[in-house]
Amino acid sequence: MLYSQLSLCIFRASVVSPQPNTNWSRSKSNNGRRVGHCTKVSRSVNMENLQSEYLFPEIFMREYEHSQKNPHANLIRLGVGDTTQPIPDIVTKAMAQHAQNLSTVEGYKGYGAEQGNTELRMAIAETLYGNMDVKSHEIFVSDGAQCDISRLQMLLGSNMTVAVQDPSFPAFIDSSVILGRAGKFHEETGKYGNIVYMNCNPENDFFPDLQTTSRADIIFFCSPNNPTGYAASWHQVKQLVEFAKSNGSIIIYDSSYSAYISDYSPRSIYEIPGAKEVAIEISSFSKFAGFTGVRLGWTVLPEELLYSNGFPVIKDYNRIVCTCFNGASNIAQAGGLACLSSQGYQAITNVVDYYKENAKIIYETLGSLGLKVYGGKNAPYIWVHFPGRSSWDVFNEILERTHVVTIPGSGFGPVGEGYIRVSAFGSRECILEATRRLKTMFS
Numbered sequence: 001m002l003y004s005q006l007s008l009c010i011f012r013a014s015v016v017s018p019q020p021n022t023n024w025s026r027s028k029s030n031n032g033r034r035v036g037h038c039t040k041v042s043r044s045v046n047m048e049n050l051q052s053e054y055l056f057p058e059i060f061m062r063e064y065e066h067s068q069k070n071p072h073a074n075l076i077r078l079g080v081g082d083t084t085q086p087i088p089d090i091v092t093k094a095m096a097q098h099a100q101n102l103s104t105v106e107g108y109k110g111y112g113a114e115q116g117n118t119e120l121r122m123a124i125a126e127t128l129y130g131n132m133d134v135k136s137h138e139i140f141v142s143d144g145a146q147c148d149i150s151r152l153q154m155l156l157g158s159n160m161t162v163a164v165q166d167p168s169f170p171a172f173i174d175s176s177v178i179l180g181r182a183g184k185f186h187e188e189t190g191k192y193g194n195i196v197y198m199n200c201n202p203e204n205d206f207f208p209d210l211q212t213t214s215r216a217d218i219i220f221f222c223s224p225n226n227p228t229g230y231a232a233s234w235h236q237v238k239q240l241v242e243f244a245k246s247n248g249s250i251i252i253y254d255s256s257y258s259a260y261i262s263d264y265s266p267r268s269i270y271e272i273p274g275a276k277e278v279a280i281e282i283s284s285f286s287k288f289a290g291f292t293g294v295r296l297g298w299t300v301l302p303e304e305l306l307y308s309n310g311f312p313v314i315k316d317y318n319r320i321v322c323t324c325f326n327g328a329s330n331i332a333q334a335g336g337l338a339c340l341s342s343q344g345y346q347a348i349t350n351v352v353d354y355y356k357e358n359a360k361i362i363y364e365t366l367g368s369l370g371l372k373v374y375g376g377k378n379a380p381y382i383w384v385h386f387p388g389r390s391s392w393d394v395f396n397e398i399l400e401r402t403h404v405v406t407i408p409g410s411g412f413g414p415v416g417e418g419y420i421r422v423s424a425f426g427s428r429e430c431i432l433e434a435t436r437r438l439k440t441m442f443s
Contacts, residue, residue, distance in 0.1 A: 046180045049192075055170045055411035056080050062395075063405050070403065076434045078362075078423045079405035081226070081380065083290040085354060085427070087335075088347035091289065094338035095331050102331075109330055114322045116141025116298070117333045123340040124298055128283075132270040134300055138314065140321055141328050141336070144297040145256050145284040146171055152252055152280065152299070153179045155313075155320050156218055163196035163216035165208065167227055167412030167419075169254065172220040190414040199415050202374065202385075206230035210239055215247040222254035224261060227412045227421040228383045229359075229375020231265035237272050244278040250305070250313075251279040256297075259288040259352050261378045276302035280313070287380065289339045289348045296332040355380045358431045359424035365435040366422070369442040380424040383409070387418055394420050402437040 052058070059079050067075065101107025115121070121136040142148050149171050158180040164172045176182050176195060183194030191197055196216045198208035206228050221240060224231040232240070244251050251269065258267035269275045284297035301314040338344045363376030372385035386394045391408035398404055398420070409419030424431065 044178075046178050049177050049182065049185060050174060051185050054174060055407070058411075059405065059407060062399070066399055066403075073403040075403050075405060076426070076430055076437075077405045078426060078431075078434055079407045079421075081287065081423045081425060083287060083292050083355075084425050084430075085290060085351050087290045087294075088344065088351065090341070090344045090347055091335050091338045094344075095294075095335040098331050098334035112327045112330050112333070114325055114327045115139075115318065116328060117330070117337070120333050120337045120340075121298075123337055127340045127345065129268060129270060129300075132268060133276075134268075134270055134302070138300055138302055140299045140301065140317065141333060142297045142299060142321075142325070143295045143328050143332075144286060145254060145282045145299075148282045148297060148299045149252075149254075150175050151320055151324060152282070152317075154324070155317050156250070160217040161194060161196070161215075163198055163213065163219045163249075164413070165200045165221060165225060166197040166414060167200065167225075167409060167416035168220065169222055169226045170412060172222075173413070190410075190417075197413065197415075200225065200228060200230070201415055202372075206374070207232055207236045210243045213243070215249065217249055219244060219249050219251045220254070221251055222256070223265070224257040224379035226254075226257065226379070227375075227381055227407065227409065227416065227419075229377070229379035229381040230383075231261050231263070231378035234264065234266050234271065237266050237269060237275075241269070241272045241275045241278060245274065248308070249278065251275075253279050253281045254283070255281055256284040257287055257379045258283065259349070260356060260380055262356065263378065265378060270300070270302075276304040278305065280305065285336055285339060288352070289336075290351060291332070291335070294329075294332050294335060296328055296336045354428075355424050358426060358428065361431055362422055362424055362435060365439060366442075369439065371442065376424070382422040382424065384420050384422060385418060386420070389418055391417055391419060398438070398441065401441050402434075404434050404437055 063075065067073065102109065116139065118136070120141055121139045124139050125134050125136040153175045160181055162176045162181050173182070173192070173195065177192065181194060182192035185192050196214045198213055200206045200208055206225065219240070223237065240251065253269040255268055261267055266272065269279045269281055279302070281300040282297065285291035285294070286297070301317045303312060303314055305313045307313060339348050359376040359380050359382060362382045363373055366382065366384055367373045372387070374383040374385070376382040391410040395406055395408040398406055407421040409416030409421060412421070
């Protein structure tokens with residue numbers, strides 16, 4: 001019985017394949033250049049400025065290589081933050097019904113509004129933003145927060161300066177590099193010259209010292225933070241809003257993990273008075289409702305947010321969306337609407353609570369071993385410190401000795417060096433087995 005339960009999340013390593021033939025970094029010759037016919041099209045200097053493969057495909061590749069060396073190992077994946085529990089029936093039935101209706105003359109629908117289904121936009125405004133005065137037409141439904149990050153980068157142009165939390169979600173920096181905002185990469189610091197890195201560590205309670213932070217046009221801020229798991233307090237978010245106002249900056253606020261908040265930390269930046277004048281908020285159904293493969297998210301562009309010349313930012317974003325996006329899948333949007341019904345919302349909240357209990361188990365286990373452990377309360381991630389050690393060395397040691405996949409903290413920025421991130425996404429049996437192995441390793 002236990003073996004069959006464990007098989008839901010522990011699998012034979014030999015079946016894990018990230019399609020290595022598509023990973024160009026593993027099949028390079030002549031300093032990364034391939035031999036053969038070349039066009040006369042130059043490679044983008046911005047793409048050349050990217051310093052490594054994107055973090056998560058690199059994790060999959062290392063996992064694959066481990067599986068080739070250890071074909072009989074049972075891997076537990078607590079690395080890439082992919083949800084594992086089934087989507088509640090009330091949600092999947094709504095999507096299935098919508099898909100079935102597409103096979104009828106009466107139920108068929110083609111293109112929808114690029115901005116999203118009107119009913120879903122209203123449900124997001126009413127259910128998730130309550131009394132924050134977020135209007136449904138300020139909400140743009142999308143195929144996920146990560147895609148919206150790139151669309152917002154396109155909106156704001158390549159001449160803008162950028163600030164990010166350090167550590168932070170890699171897409172904030174990588175998309176800035178691709179757009180040409182980052183400047184030259186400095187090997188000695190691991191930083192790009194034109195990006196302002198806002199240190200977030202235990203010494204400053206994982207919130208940057210804004211008094212010493214340089215001005216930037218765009219401030220990327222994620223709360224609860226990925227990877228540290230820390231949620232900024234109301235007072236801290238208020239400080240951030242005031243900082244943006246005094247500097248004339250725009251905050252891009254990622255609230256994708258807000259459903260995991262267990263204390264009084266704000267779930268939206270719009271809980272702070274005046275935030276609509278300086279902030280764009282992106283969010284997602286991925287970790288909230290298990291839609292990592294379904295793909296559904298949204299971005300809020302308040303009418304009050306203006307450029308320096310007084311032109312509303314929402315009008316330009318609407319143009320970007322209409323030009324670059326044909327709207328989220330109507331089947332996914334039917335599922336999103338079901339998530340926000342009273343029954344659906346309770347069902348997905350139960351799944352979130354399940355992951356939160358997983359996080360508590362991992363946090364308490366690793367803490368009991370004398371490790372420096374953070375996060376795990378307001379997010380499904382546990383941030384573990386190994387002072388003086390390389391993140392990749394710790395990642396490799398844990399993988400080799402326990403067959404548990406984590407994420408090296410250095411992949412999230414220079415301040416992440418010496419940390420690993422452990423995900424709480426998995427079945428309870430999987431989490432308990434992983435903690436048993438980690439106890440054996442660190443005892």
